[in-house]
Each structure stands twice: as structure tokens, then as C-alpha cells.
Amino acid sequence: MALFKKKHLDNETMKNGAKLITLANPQSVISEQFRNIRTNINFMNVDKEVKTIAFTSAMASAGKSTVSANVAITMAQAGKKTILIDADLRRPTLHSTFNVSNGNGLTTLLTSRTKEMDASSVIRESGVENLSILTAGPIPPNPSELLGSKHMLDLVEGLKEKYDMVILDLAPILDAAETQQLTSSLDGTILVVRQGKSQKAAVKRAVELLKLTNSPILGYVMNDVEGDGDGGYGYGYGYGYGYGYGEEEEKKGLFGRKK
Numbered sequence: 001m002a003l004f005k006k007k008h009l010d011n012e013t014m015k016n017g018a019k020l021i022t023l024a025n026p027q028s029v030i031s032e033q034f035r036n037i038r039t040n041i042n043f044m045n046v047d048k049e050v051k052t053i054a055f056t057s058a059m060a061s062a063g064k065s066t067v068s069a070n071v072a073i074t075m076a077q078a079g080k081k082t083i084l085i086d087a088d089l090r091r092p093t094l095h096s097t098f099n100v101s102n103g104n105g106l107t108t109l110l111t112s113r114t115k116e117m118d119a120s121s122v123i124r125e126s127g128v129e130n131l132s133i134l135t136a137g138p139i140p141p142n143p144s145e146l147l148g149s150k151h152m153l154d155l156v157e158g159l160k161e162k163y164d165m166v167i168l169d170l171a172p173i174l175d176a177a178e179t180q181q182l183t184s185s186l187d188g189t190i191l192v193v194r195q196g197k198s199q200k201a202a203v204k205r206a207v208e209l210l211k212l213t214n215s216p217i218l219g220y221v222m223n224d225v226e227g228d229g230d231g232g233y234g235y236g237y238g239y240g241y242g243y244g245y246g247e248e249e250e251k252k253g254l255f256g257r258k259k
């Protein structure tokens with residue numbers, strides 16, 4: 001009898017990086033869906049300035065890294081000076097996605113004794129115009145402490161001055177205390193829900209946690225929407241506006257069902 005249930009984790013993006021369809025095929029249906037997500041996020045900017053956004057999910061392998069990288073690219077393509085930060089210190093992928101070394105990165109900045117260490121020394125160009133990247137850096141034994149630190153908040157604040165958009169790829173909120181600490185200090189969080197794979201109860205719990213920590217929920221990205229796009233990739237954007245992931249929304253067809 002197995003004592004521990006084996007968790008299925010997909011390590012593909014950790015090894016080979018996220019698929020950048022918005023770069024490879026900007027004219028595709030999926031790239032168009034990512035541009036819709038971008039438009040929806042920009043739309044939120046009307047009421048309140050939204051400059052720091054995070055992508056998280058209830059559990060791993062929902063598509064956070066894929067979605068955050070492609071959304072960051074569409075923002076950059078629209079002329080916004082954007083930085084994408086790999087803040088999933090448990091399963092970092094950004095260096096693989098953009099094929100750069102991860103010898104230095106976010107953790108280098110957060111562990112440096114000199115608080116004033118210049119962030120620009122570890123931030124890299126992605127190869128995509130207007131898009132800079134900050135990889136995770138060497139994995140520390142204490143990711144929660146590092147990301148939940150004031151140092152991290154100061155870093156994000158500082159980057160806000162230099163970029164139009166600061167996008168964080170965070171660890172799953174149910175697994176990572178640091179995610180819960182961080183999201184409340186950002187302008188908005190977007191929950192990535194993998195159709196068919198994300199369990200409803202877990203997603204509900206994730207929304208509850210975001211609410212408990214007073215984290216503004218910008219919306220949901222429904223990933224892997226059936227029947228859409230090529231090879232299973234398909235994206236829909238649901239408006240959360242701080243409402244829970246609930247039956248009402250589902251009935252209204254906000255989650256993943258395309259018009």
C-alpha cells in the first residue's frame with residue numbers, strides 16, 4: 001500500500017522552458033487569446049493603476065509559467081516596457097524559457113548583504129523588444145523567507161519606477177506561504193486554472209486565501225480550454241473582480257467557454 005500519494009508534476013517547462021506561442025506564431029488563435037487577456041488586464045487599469053501583477057494557481061502545473069511568459073510578451077509587443085520575474089523559487093522555469101543562465105537572479109538580489117545591490121546587474125534582456133527578465137537564481141533552502149521579506153517588496157517597488165509593467169510568476173498559493181504574503185502587496189493577482197485538471201475545491205480555497213490576505217484578484221485565466229486552439233492550448237479569460245470562483249460565474253459561462 002502506498003503511504004504517500006504520488007503527486008503528478010510536469011517538469012517539461014523546468015527543463016525546456018515554456019512554449020512562447022506569441023513569439024513563434026503571433027497570428028495564431030492562441031496568440032489572439034493572449035492579446036485578449038492583455039486587453040482585459042489593461043482595462044483594469046482604468047479604475048486603478050495596475051503595474052504589478054502576479055500569476056498564481058491553486059496547485060502546480062496549471063500553466064502559470066506558460067501564461068505569464070506569453071502575457072508578458074504581448075505586453076512588450078504592445079510597447080509597454082515590461083519585466084517578467086521568476087518568483088516560483090520551487091519550480092523555476094524562466095531561464096529555460098529564454099535560454100539564459102540562472103547563476104544569478106532574484107535570489108542573488110534578495111540575499112545580497114548590500115541592500116543597494118543594483119538590480120540591473122542581474123536583470124537581462126530577453127531578446128524580445130521591451131521585455132526584460134529576472135530569473136529565479138540559485139534555489140535557497142528558505143524560499144518563503146526570501147520572497148516574503150521587505151527586501152522583496154522594496155525590489156518590486158523599485159522596478160515599478162523603471163518599467164510600465166512588472167509581472168511575477170509565483171509558486172502555487174496553496175503550497176507556498178510566500179505567495180500569500182506577496183500577493184497582498186501587488187496591484188493584482190490572476191489565477192490560472194487548468195481546465196479539467198485544477199480541482200474546484202482547490203481553486204475555491206485559493207480564492208479564499210487571496211481574499212483573506214486582501215489580495216486584489218484581477219481575474220482568472222482558464223487554461224487548456226477544450227476545443228480551442230491547437231493541440232489543447234486554448235485560453236479564456238474570466239472576470240473575477242474579486243468574486244470567488246463559484247457556481248454563479250460558472251453558470252454564466254465566464255470560465256473558459258468562449259463566446
Ligand SMILES: Nc1ncnc2c1ncn2[C@@H]1O[C@H](COP(=O)(O)OP(=O)(O)O)[C@@H](O)[C@H]1O
Pocket residue numbers: 010011012013014018019057059060061062063064065066067091093223224225231232233234
Ligand atoms: N493549454 C495547455 N495545453 C497543453 N499543455 C499545456 C497547456 N498549458 C501548459 N501546458 C503544459 O503543462 C505543463 C505545465 O505548464 P507550466 O506553464 O509549467 O505550469 P506551472 O508554471 O503552473 O507549473 C507544461 O508542460 C506546459 O507545456
Ligand SMILES: [Mg+2]
Pocket residue numbers: 013064065066088091093169
Ligand atoms: Mg511554473
